[in-house]
Amino acid sequence: xxxxxxxxxxxxxxxADDENIAAPEYVLKDISMKIKKGEFVALLxxxxxxxxxxxxxxxxxxxxxxxxxxxxxxxxxxxxxxFDIRKxxxxxxxxxxxxxxxxxxxxxxxxGPENLGIEPSEIRKRVDDALKAVDMYDYRAHxxxxxxxxxxxxxAIAGIIAMQPQCLVLDEPTAMLDPKGRDExxxxxxxxxxxxGITIVLITHYMDEAVQADRVIxxxxxxxxxxxxxxxxxxxxxxxxxxxxxxxxxxxLMYRLKGRGFSCDEMPLNSDECIRQLEKMLxxxx
Amino acid sequence: MLKDITFxxxxxxxxxxxxxxxxxxxxxxIAVIVFIFITGNYFALALxxxxxxxxMFASKIPLKMYLKSMKMILFxxxxxxxxxxxxxxxxxxxxxxxxxxxxxxxxxAIFVALRIALLIIASSMLTxxxxxxxxxxAIERLLKPLGVFHIKIHEIAMMMTxxxxxxxxxxxxxxxxxxxxxARGADLDSGNLIKRVKALIPVLIPLFVSAFKRAEDLATxxxxxxxxxxxxxxxxxRLRFGKIDFYGLLISIAVLGGVILCNIFxxxxxx
Amino acid sequence: MNIIETEDLSFxxxxxxxxxxxxNDRLNxxxxxxxxxGIIGHTGxxxxxxxxxxxxxxxxxxxxxxxxxxxxxxxxxxxxxxxxKVGLVFQYPEYQLFEETVEKDIAYGPGNMGLDEEEIRRRVxxxxxxxxxxxxxxxKSPFDLSGGEKRRAxxxxxIAMDPDVLILDEPTAGLDPAGxxxxxxxxxxxxxxxxxxxxxVSHSMEDIARTADRILVMNKGRAAMLDDRKNVFSRGDxxxxxxxxxxxxxxxxxxxxxxxxxxxxxxxxxEQAANELHSLLGKxxxxx
Numbered sequence: 001x002x003x004x005x006x007x008x009x010x011x012x013x014x015x016a017d018d019e020n021i022a023a024p025e026y027v028l029k030d031i032s033m034k035i036k037k038g039e040f041v042a043l044l045x046x047x048x049x050x051x052x053x054x055x056x057x058x059x060x061x062x063x064x065x066x067x068x069x070x071x072x073x074x075x076x077x078x079x080x081x082x083f084d085i086r087k088x089x090x091x092x093x094x095x096x097x098x099x100x101x102x103x104x105x106x107x108x109x110x111x112g113p114e115n116l117g118i119e120p121s122e123i124r125k126r127v128d129d130a131l132k133a134v135d136m137y138d139y140r141a142h143x144x145x146x147x148x149x150x151x152x153x154x155x156a157i158a159g160i161i162a163m164q165p166q167c168l169v170l171d172e173p174t175a176m177l178d179p180k181g182r183d184e185x186x187x188x189x190x191x192x193x194x195x196x197g198i199t200i201v202l203i204t205h206y207m208d209e210a211v212q213a214d215r216v217i218x219x220x221x222x223x224x225x226x227x228x229x230x231x232x233x234x235x236x237x238x239x240x241x242x243x244x245x246x247x248x249x250x251x252x253l254m255y256r257l258k259g260r261g262f263s264c265d266e267m268p269l270n271s272d273e274c275i276r277q278l279e280k281m282l283x284x285x286x
Numbered sequence: 287m288l289k290d291i292t293f294x295x296x297x298x299x300x301x302x303x304x305x306x307x308x309x310x311x312x313x314x315x316i317a318v319i320v321f322i323f324i325t326g327n328y329f330a331l332a333l334x335x336x337x338x339x340x341x342m343f344a345s346k347i348p349l350k351m352y353l354k355s356m357k358m359i360l361f362x363x364x365x366x367x368x369x370x371x372x373x374x375x376x377x378x379x380x381x382x383x384x385x386x387x388x389x390x391x392x393x394x395a396i397f398v399a400l401r402i403a404l405l406i407i408a409s410s411m412l413t414x415x416x417x418x419x420x421x422x423x424a425i426e427r428l429l430k431p432l433g434v435f436h437i438k439i440h441e442i443a444m445m446m447t448x449x450x451x452x453x454x455x456x457x458x459x460x461x462x463x464x465x466x467x468x469a470r471g472a473d474l475d476s477g478n479l480i481k482r483v484k485a486l487i488p489v490l491i492p493l494f495v496s497a498f499k500r501a502e503d504l505a506t507x508x509x510x511x512x513x514x515x516x517x518x519x520x521x522x523x524r525l526r527f528g529k530i531d532f533y534g535l536l537i538s539i540a541v542l543g544g545v546i547l548c549n550i551f552x553x554x555x556x557x
Numbered sequence: 558m559n560i561i562e563t564e565d566l567s568f569x570x571x572x573x574x575x576x577x578x579x580x581n582d583r584l585n586x587x588x589x590x591x592x593x594x595g596i597i598g599h600t601g602x603x604x605x606x607x608x609x610x611x612x613x614x615x616x617x618x619x620x621x622x623x624x625x626x627x628x629x630x631x632x633x634x635x636x637x638x639x640x641x642k643v644g645l646v647f648q649y650p651e652y653q654l655f656e657e658t659v660e661k662d663i664a665y666g667p668g669n670m671g672l673d674e675e676e677i678r679r680r681v682x683x684x685x686x687x688x689x690x691x692x693x694x695x696x697k698s699p700f701d702l703s704g705g706e707k708r709r710a711x712x713x714x715x716i717a718m719d720p721d722v723l724i725l726d727e728p729t730a731g732l733d734p735a736g737x738x739x740x741x742x743x744x745x746x747x748x749x750x751x752x753x754x755x756x757x758v759s760h761s762m763e764d765i766a767r768t769a770d771r772i773l774v775m776n777k778g779r780a781a782m783l784d785d786r787k788n789v790f791s792r793g794d795x796x797x798x799x800x801x802x803x804x805x806x807x808x809x810x811x812x813x814x815x816x817x818x819x820x821x822x823x824x825x826x827x828e829q830a831a832n833e834l835h836s837l838l839g840k841x842x843x844x845x
Contacts, residue, residue: 046733046734046735046736047703047704047705047733047735047736048703059510061506061509061510083512083514086509086510086511086512087512090510091510093503093506093507093510094731095500095503097455097500098499098500098503098504098507099503099504099507100451101447101448101451101504101507101508101511102418102419102447102451103296103417103418103419103447103450103451104296104298104417104418104419106522107417107419107522107523110521110522111508111511111513112511112512113520113522114519114520114521114522115511115512115513115514115519116512117518117519117520118520119520120520120521120522120523120524123520123521123522124522127522141298142298143296143454144451145454145455145458148600156507159511160510160511163511163512175730175731176730176731178599178600178760179599179760179800179801179802180599180600180800181600205733205734208805244734244735244738245734245735246734248805249804249805249806249809249827250805250806250809252827253806253809253827253830253831253834256827256828256831257831257834257835257838260831260835262835262838270805271805271808271809271812274805274809275809275812275813275816278809278813278834279813279816281838282813282818282837282838285838285839459652462647462652463652463653465609465614465647466647466650466652466653467653468614468640469612469614469640469644469645469646469647469715470640470653470665470666470669470714470715470718471637471640471641471665471666471669471670471718472669473637473669487655488653488655488665491655492652492653492654492655495652495654495655495700496652
């Protein structure tokens, strides 16, 4: 797999251009990472660690002060390719209410393709496909404000999908949703990744969401703290706790049992894995 | 509650009125308003009323919705009706103190009340059967010629679309903030005018702050979706003046003719 | 003594219209003074309507809410005084901040109660310390605070009214794990020190497991359970049927129990689970 997103030594400060500030405070500090095409990456870290800033840099909403970001080999700071980058890397924000432009679902989804100047018949097709992909086709004639939070967020995702991006960056898309809405959005995101091959960068606070990714990147204070497969990352219970991050309870339980001298084959990430492990251990010991 | 307002709402459907070109619908509404105001006698008024009632059936919108939108301004209808009742010239039929009711007064009252009622029904019909985006889209296209005078038609239409989209959201938000401040002991329903206006500050400031936050988010979201103004933009829905619009036009011309004939050949009422 | 008591409490939205919807259906619940009760239920289960009826923001369609044995709607004109006794913190309360300084904003509630300056000042300081707001933040504009601080400032605004019952609707929604932990710790501490009644509405079973003594489970407008948290969480299957999820650790332990292992049901913390499993697994290598 080739590198789809390439972040090279990027630093960013919101006040770097302000001449009155001698030493601007950097939100991102010399960060580098690569994301492969079709990968599902979860980005973790508490508020103010720079995750959201990074999300905005990925689709050229902001530009790095130092370093470069390449999307499919194209430098995001090339002003001529801004709209190409934005339609390649779609950004979904936290509050679904504030992202919807039109009063009818299908007209909202059409907004992106309309901006791109696409033929009406092709827009119609893309809108229908996008609504089907997020399982909201039956609601195409509804008013967004009558939908549930999870449904609204799926419409927002459809609005991006209709621009046929290769990558979706989602900035805490489930933070304002109830558990049902969170499940709906997560299964939509996973489906888009699996079936449509869309690269996913999911920013989240929820560990149960992060464990579903191919790779977890933990950020802290503008830097990458750890990066690796969920099992590798969440095994570092101490480190994560020190940085005030959650660990799935299943993982924490096994970590504690390990600390008391019991051995297990593999760190579990969810309850099913944990139960299987415990069963094995119980059988072995008795 | 604020959320119960039906006037100006869109009710999706598949009736022939829903399928009319929104531009045609706006022009028809203007035509109907003209009809309503040139009626000179009960026959003409009845003809226009019959036309509007026929359209109400064609819209397949439950009668209840029309009544609901009427309910809101029923007071205005009755009030203007009653004022007009006492405003006729001629011999009084009934005299209560200095108030006298004449035949012309009764006619005036009926005419004014019916005209406002028909006007409301006709405009509700437009908003019930036309999605807000279609509506603003049609206005944008109808006003396009004004672009010659450097009026930014697309921007105005976009603002209307967004305003319509956010009205329910902001109404809901107002309800929420009012409840939250009431929970902190705010007294929003009593006292004199100055006291009440002052009591609204804790509601208005959070509302503005949140509206600005929403506007900022929305601007980001629109940029993320490659919005760059009106140029180079296409639309999913093509507006086409079709057969159905042509028939609508024919019917309207017929009604117009009818109204004019009634006005000319049938006696005008005493006004 | 029951501080809050409801009798056949019902609320119907849009009564008499075709859109009629029962939000609450004949609720009979009792909450004792000094309790910490968690309220869970999926969206639309009637939690929000219930808590707004408890402090008189919504008038019940039928039934009675009693505060310290007295019907709160006995004197409808006095309903504002009920809102001072039953403090309600709404979801995303930071959207209610409006004053120039944090201090003035916290003082808004006590000011509406008609207290004198000195008392208001005293209450603001005590509420700020309960909410874990540093002194120097009090003179800042509330709009310059961080997300977590804004949330706590807004909660302090309700605490400052010194209510006998404090109700919080989804207080941790949208916070990151660190912000959530700080806030829950502050609420627990407030409950311990003030010894008053706290009702916490949440979607998060983990939050409720960490704080509440008793749990009210709402389902389709009715009170499905009101019991000690251990008993509620040991009925995991029923909760899942209502679309609710028990904490991961509770699920793991109850699954093991179902498989025939000798573990208790209703385990709420990882620590407790580790202890139970430790004794079940026998000796680890460190025990020898």
